[in-house]
Amino acid sequence: MTRARHLPPLGAFPDVRPRRLRRHAWTRRLVAEHCLKPADLVLPVFVLDGEARSEAVDSMPGVHRLTIDRLLPLAERCLAAGLPAIALFPVTPPALKTEDAAEAWNGDNLVCRAIRALKARLPDLGLIGDVALDPYTTHGQDGLVADGQVLNDSTLGALARQAVCLAGAGCDIVAPSDMMDGRIGVVRRALDEAGHPETLVVSYAAKYASAFYGPFRDAVGSAATLGRADKKTYQMDPANGEEALREVALDVKEGADMVMVKPGLPYLDVIRRVKDAFALPTLAYHVSGEYAMIKAAAQQGWLDGDACMRECLLAFKRAGADAILTYAALETAEALCREAAAGG
Numbered sequence: 091m092t093r094a095r096h097l098p099p100l101g102a103f104p105d106v107r108p109r110r111l112r113r114h115a116w117t118r119r120l121v122a123e124h125c126l127k128p129a130d131l132v133l134p135v136f137v138l139d140g141e142a143r144s145e146a147v148d149s150m151p152g153v154h155r156l157t158i159d160r161l162l163p164l165a166e167r168c169l170a171a172g173l174p175a176i177a178l179f180p181v182t183p184p185a186l187k188t189e190d191a192a193e194a195w196n197g198d199n200l201v202c203r204a205i206r207a208l209k210a211r212l213p214d215l216g217l218i219g220d221v222a223l224d225p226y227t228t229h230g231q232d233g234l235v236a237d238g239q240v241l242n243d244s245t246l247g248a249l250a251r252q253a254v255c256l257a258g259a260g261c262d263i264v265a266p267s268d269m270m271d272g273r274i275g276v277v278r279r280a281l282d283e284a285g286h287p288e289t290l291v292v293s294y295a296a297k298y299a300s301a302f303y304g305p306f307r308d309a310v311g312s313a314a315t316l317g318r319a320d321k322k323t324y325q326m327d328p329a330n331g332e333e334a335l336r337e338v339a340l341d342v343k344e345g346a347d348m349v350m351v352k353p354g355l356p357y358l359d360v361i362r363r364v365k366d367a368f369a370l371p372t373l374a375y376h377v378s379g380e381y382a383m384i385k386a387a388a389q390q391g392w393l394d395g396d397a398c399m400r401e402c403l404l405a406f407k408r409a410g411a412d413a414i415l416t417y418a419a420l421e422t423a424e425a426l427c428r429e430a431a432a433g434g
C-alpha cells in the first residue's frame with residue numbers, strides 16, 4: 091500500500107510516538123520484555139568452620155562468612171524468598187591447606203558438612219558446590235603446581251575426587267570453576283562411575299582472569315595464599331570473545347548441563363553470544379567486585395544502590411542469562427516478593 095505523497099512514510103514521527111508506551115506504569119509493565127524473578131537468582135555463601143560465628147567481609151558490605159548453624163536460617167530465608175539454589179564456598183582453616191589439596195576430597199570437610207546439614211533441613215533448596223582446588227592449596231592456585239607451573243592433567247584426577255565427594259555429601263550441582271582443559275568430561279565420567287548419574291554439572295565455561303574477584307579472595311582467604319601470583323595461564327584473557335564459544339563448545343560436548351560466564355557485567359556480550367550459539371541454560375556470575383562497586387558507591391551516597399543493583403541484574407536477563415549468581419540474590423528476591431505482595 092502506498093501512502094499519499096504529502097504524508098511522511100509509515101513508521102516515522104508523528105505517526106509513531108514510542109513515548110506513548112512509556113506514559114503509565116501499567117503500560118510499561120504491559121510491554122516489558124524482561125523481568126527479574128526470585129527463581130532467576132542464586133546466592134553464593136561463605137561457610138566458616140566452628141559454631142555460632144559470623145564475620146563481616148569488609149570488602150563486600152552486607153556479606154558475612156557464617157558457621158553452619160548460622161547458615162541454616164539464612165538458607166531458610168533463601169528458600170522462603172523463592173531462590174532455587176545457593177552456591178557454597180568454604181573458608182578452609184589454613185592448617186588444612188596442603189600442596190596436594192587433599193582436604194578437597196575429605197568427605198567430612200567443611201563444605202560437605204554444610205551440604206549434609208542443609209540437605210537434612212531444607213531438601214528442596216538446590217545446592218551448588220564449587221570444584222576447584224584453590225580453597226585447599228597452600229599456593230592458592232585452582233590446580234596442582236610443580237616447578238611453578240599449574241599442572242593440567244594431574245589436576246583432573248583431584249577435581250574428579252572432589253566432585254564425587256561433593257555429590258556423595260548430597261550436592262545437587264557440581265560446578266567446576268578451575269578452567270583446566272578436559273575437566274568437565276573427567277568429572278562427568280567420575281560422577282557416573284561413582285553412582286551419581288543425576289548430579290548436575292554446571293561448567294564455569296568462560297571464566298576470565300579478572301581483577302573483579304578481589305573481594306571474593308578476601309572472603310575465602312585465597313588472597314593471602316595466592317599472594318602476587320595470578321591465574322592467567324588457565325583463566326581466559328579478557329580480550330577474547332570467540333574463545334569463549336570454543337570453551338563452551340568443548341564443555342557441552344563433555345557433558346555440561348549448564349554453562350556459566352564469569353564475571354558478569356563486563357562480559358554481557360559473551361553471555362549473549364553463548365546463549366545464541368548454544369541455546370543452553372546459561373548462568374552469569376555477578377562477581378564480588380561488581381557487587382562491591384555498587385555497595386561502596388551506595389555507602390558514600392553516590393548511587394542509589396538498590397536501583398543500580400536491580401538495573402544490573404535486569405541487564406543480565408536482557409543479555410540472555412537464565413540465572414544469575416549474585417551476592418544481592420536474597421535482598422533482591424525479598425524485595426521482589428514485597429513488590430509482588432503490594433501488587434507491583
Ligand code: PBG
Pocket residue numbers: 220222224232267268302303304305306307312321376377378379
Ligand atoms: C575460585 C573461584 C573464584 C570465584 C569463584 N570461584 C575466584 C578465583 O578464581 O580466584 C570468584 C567469585 C567472585 O569474585 O565473586 N575457584
